[in-house]
Amino acid sequence: LNSYFENPDGINEEIEQLEDGVYVEKLFRRATLLETADDGDFVYGDVSRGKKGWFFEPDPQRSLLAIGMLLIRQLAGRETEERDIACFDEECGVSLDGFIETMNARGFTIEEHYSLSMRDVMELLESDGRLLCAVSSGVLEQHRCVGLRGMAADCMIEMTGLDISNPMDIKVFYNHVAQKDGCGRICAWDVFQNSWRVSDKYALFVTKG
Amino acid sequence: VEVKEKMKIEEMQKNIRLHPIWQKDIPFGFQPGLPMLSVEQNKLCVSFFIHRAVSYPSKFEMFPPEYFATWVYPFKKMVRFFHLPFHSADPLSVKPVVFDLNDLAIQSYNGIYDECENAVLSWLNENDSRAVYRYQEYFDSAVGRLGLGSMYDRGKINVLYGGF
Numbered sequence: 001l002n003s004y005f006e007n008p009d010g011i012n013e014e015i016e017q018l019e020d021g022v023y024v025e026k027l028f029r030r031a032t033l034l035e036t037a038d039d040g041d042f043v044y045g046d047v048s049r050g051k052k053g054w055f056f057e058p059d060p061q062r063s064l065l066a067i068g069m070l071l072i073r074q075l076a077g078r079e080t081e082e083r084d085i086a087c088f089d090e091e092c093g094v095s096l097d098g099f100i101e102t103m104n105a106r107g108f109t110i111e112e113h114y115s116l117s118m119r120d121v122m123e124l125l126e127s128d129g130r131l132l133c134a135v136s137s138g139v140l141e142q143h144r145c146v147g148l149r150g151m152a153a154d155c156m157i158e159m160t161g162l163d164i165s166n167p168m169d170i171k172v173f174y175n176h177v178a179q180k181d182g183c184g185r186i187c188a189w190d191v192f193q194n195s196w197r198v199s200d201k202y203a204l205f206v207t208k209g
Numbered sequence: 210v211e212v213k214e215k216m217k218i219e220e221m222q223k224n225i226r227l228h229p230i231w232q233k234d235i236p237f238g239f240q241p242g243l244p245m246l247s248v249e250q251n252k253l254c255v256s257f258f259i260h261r262a263v264s265y266p267s268k269f270e271m272f273p274p275e276y277f278a279t280w281v282y283p284f285k286k287m288v289r290f291f292h293l294p295f296h297s298a299d300p301l302s303v304k305p306v307v308f309d310l311n312d313l314a315i316q317s318y319n320g321i322y323d324e325c326e327n328a329v330l331s332w333l334n335e336n337d338s339r340a341v342y343r344y345q346e347y348f349d350s351a352v353g354r355l356g357l358g359s360m361y362d363r364g365k366i367n368v369l370y371g372g373f
Contacts, residue, residue, distance in 0.1 A: 051278060060238065060263070061236070061238045061261055063237075063238070064237040064238070089333040091239060092235060093236040094237060095232065095234055095235055095236055095237060096232050096237050097232050097233040098233075099237065101222055125343065134237075136264070137264065138263075138264025138265075138269075139264075141266070142266070143264045143265060143266045143267070143310075143311035144266065144267045144268075144269075144315070145264040145269055145310060147220075147310070147315045147319070148269065148310070148315060148318055148319065149218060149318070149319045149323075150222060150240075150241070150243075150244075150322055151240075152217055152221070152222065152226070152240030152241065153237075153238070153240075154237065154238040154240065154261075154263075154264075156237065200223055
């Protein structure tokens with residue numbers, strides 16, 4: 001298990017190779033996970049997280065903005081308006097720096113992460129904070145754009161949980177403000193990884209205080 | 210003689226997204242469009258339109274570009290940046306383009322990236338600007354097949370923003 005989780009770079013390389021067709025290796029890794037997970041907790045995070053006051057933002061371009069407003073509402077108990085978000089542009093949304101600056105000004109701490117491994121994700125989900133992942137919504141929804149090169153993250157979603165009870169079918173729980181029924185969605189880890197990889201597994205970890 | 214390895218387009222795009230201007234000024238969710246290679250000051254450059262793109266189950270929509278930027282190899286240094294609506298009295302006026310993601314379109318789209326990587330590699334190893342010109346010709350024909358000819362009109366882009 002340790003070799004699976006401890007070396008994020010190694011894991012990423014292996015996962016890349018797996019997708020090029022080294023399927024046996026993938027099965028072996030998952031089997032190792034199964035043996036070790038028998039006496040452990042199968043679900044990391046809190047899958048009911050983020051439901052309070054959740055709202056739908058139909059424009060995926062504004063997902064980061066919407067998540068910022070939602071987190072301020074949920075964690076600080078305050079309402080905020082779009083114009084209060086720094087660098088907000090009516091047409092386009094908000095830049096990453098603008099988002100971070102705004103959240104910092106409201107008493108939130110934001111850590112930026114790249115290339116997170118599954119173990120990193122588990123640790124963050126068990127910590128007191130919220131994990132936002134930059135994904136391609138088209139790849140996440142398994143549209144045909146999955147086959148296109150050069151896809152970039154167009155959407156920020158909140159990952160709320162990870163269920164490893166069946167290591168052959170690991171599930172990711174997430175809230176997607178740009179989907180009408182986006183609160184409490186579930187997808188396979190592999191699908192999630194594909195959509196997250198377009199941003200080099202970029203994530204923001206938001207804590208209050 | 211050191212032989213350079215192929216630089217994947219994904220790596221190129223990662224360098225670009227890590228640029229401070231990108232982090233500070235480009236709204237989250239915008240993405241670099243198709244790579245436009247050029248040789249300027251005897252250096253290999255890549256320019257991108259930066260715009261929104263929306264995916265549908267079997268279609269892909271590219272919105273009109275909002276920014277234009279040029280980077281010098283290895284694509285960490287930005288040498289040109291325009292916020293297009295504020296740049297020119299006669300901006301490149303294009304409408305959003307939607308194309309079906311059939312096998313042919315995917316092949317054409319991905320072919321642009323493959324050829325771009327090959328041209329960059331030729332430049333690095335042979336300092337051969339002809340590879341870049343060949344890529345530009347390939348680019349013109351591929352964007353035409355995808356219905357992106359008006360957005361990626363090389364003549365107009367050259368006049369308005371330079372480089373390509």
